[in-house]
Amino acid sequence: MSSCAARHSKRCGGWRYRIVNTSPSSSAQEARRALGGRLRDLRKDAGLTIRQLGEATGQHYTRVSKIENGVQPPADHDIREWCRVCNAVEDIPDLIASLRAVDSAYLEFRRQSRAGMKRVLGAHTQKRYEQTQVFRIYEHNVIPGLFQTAEYTAAMLSFWIDFLGTPNDVDDAVAVRMERQRILQRGGKRFVTVLEEQALRTWFGTAETQAGQLGRLLELMALPNISLGIIPLMVERQAVASAGFWIFDDDLVALETPTASIQVTQPAECHMYARMFEVLKGAAVxxxxARGLIIKALDEL
Incomplete structure (x- = not known):
C-alpha cells in the first residue's frame, strides 16, 4: 500500500496523472465531471452549441448539458454519436474506458476490509493475475506482494489490520498471498520489476524478518522470467514517481493508497504510466x- 491520495489532477516531474480522493461517491462524481468536461471540449472544438449537438445526436439539449456537467452519465452509444458528430472518432476508446471506470475504478479498502484483509487481497483479483502475461511493477517503499515472504507479509498486514480496524484474519490473508505467488513459476509470464533502494530498507517486523525477505529477493533474481532493477538512493535520475504502481499487460494500472485501490483503464493514461515506468527503469541497476545493493542492506542489518 502506498501513501498517495489527492484531488483529481496533479503533476510530478512533468508527468500528469489522475488520482482520486477518499470518498467513493465523491470520487465517482469527480470522474464523471471530468468525463463531461472532455465531451464539452470536443463539442466546442467542433464549433457546436449544446442545442446543435443535441439535435445532431437525437437527444434533448438539457440532457447534453447534464452530461457535460457530470450530473448524468452518458451511455456508450451517446459517446459514439458525440464523437461522430464532433469528428473525433479516434477518441471513442479512451472515452468509453473512462465511462466504465467512473463507478468501478475506486474500491474502498475500509468497505472491503469489513470481511477481513483476505477480502482485500482476495479472489476477486485472481482472474486478473491469471490473465496477465507481463507484469510491470514499481514500488518505492515496500517489497511487492508477489515477492514477499510469509513473515514479511504477516508483519505488514498486522499494521493494516490494526489501522483499518478489520477482523484479524492475518493467517488467512497471508495464505492468499502465498498461494498467489505460484504464478511466479508459471510459464509464459514475465515480471519486470523496479524497486527504489528504500524498499530494501523499510522494515516490517524484526531484523530476522527483514533479512529473510532480502534473502528471498536474491533467490528470485535467479529466475529467468523475473527482471529486478533497483534505483540507488544517491543517483542522478530524470524522474521520481510519488506512488508505487503495477501495470498489468497494457490495459490496467493499479495503485493503492492507505484507504483505496485505484484502477486506471483509459488507454492514453495507461500509456503514460508505461512511459514513466521506462524512465524509472533507466535509473535502475x-x-x-543490484545484488550488491541487496547484500549491502543485509550486511547493515
Whole structure:
C-alpha cells in the first residue's frame, strides 16, 4: 500500500496523472465531471452549441448539458454519436474506458476490509493475475506482494489490520498471498520489476524478518522470467514517481493508497504510466550491481 491520495489532477516531474480522493461517491462524481468536461471540449472544438449537438445526436439539449456537467452519465452509444458528430472518432476508446471506470475504478479498502484483509487481497483479483502475461511493477517503499515472504507479509498486514480496524484474519490473508505467488513459476509470464533502494530498507517486523525477505529477493533474481532493477538512493535520475504502481499487460494500472485501490483503464493514461515506468527503469541497476545493493542492506542489518 502506498501513501498517495489527492484531488483529481496533479503533476510530478512533468508527468500528469489522475488520482482520486477518499470518498467513493465523491470520487465517482469527480470522474464523471471530468468525463463531461472532455465531451464539452470536443463539442466546442467542433464549433457546436449544446442545442446543435443535441439535435445532431437525437437527444434533448438539457440532457447534453447534464452530461457535460457530470450530473448524468452518458451511455456508450451517446459517446459514439458525440464523437461522430464532433469528428473525433479516434477518441471513442479512451472515452468509453473512462465511462466504465467512473463507478468501478475506486474500491474502498475500509468497505472491503469489513470481511477481513483476505477480502482485500482476495479472489476477486485472481482472474486478473491469471490473465496477465507481463507484469510491470514499481514500488518505492515496500517489497511487492508477489515477492514477499510469509513473515514479511504477516508483519505488514498486522499494521493494516490494526489501522483499518478489520477482523484479524492475518493467517488467512497471508495464505492468499502465498498461494498467489505460484504464478511466479508459471510459464509464459514475465515480471519486470523496479524497486527504489528504500524498499530494501523499510522494515516490517524484526531484523530476522527483514533479512529473510532480502534473502528471498536474491533467490528470485535467479529466475529467468523475473527482471529486478533497483534505483540507488544517491543517483542522478530524470524522474521520481510519488506512488508505487503495477501495470498489468497494457490495459490496467493499479495503485493503492492507505484507504483505496485505484484502477486506471483509459488507454492514453495507461500509456503514460508505461512511459514513466521506462524512465524509472533507466535509473535502475541490474544483475551484480543490484545484488550488491541487496547484500549491502543485509550486511547493515
Amino acid at each position: 541490474y544483475g551484480r550491481d
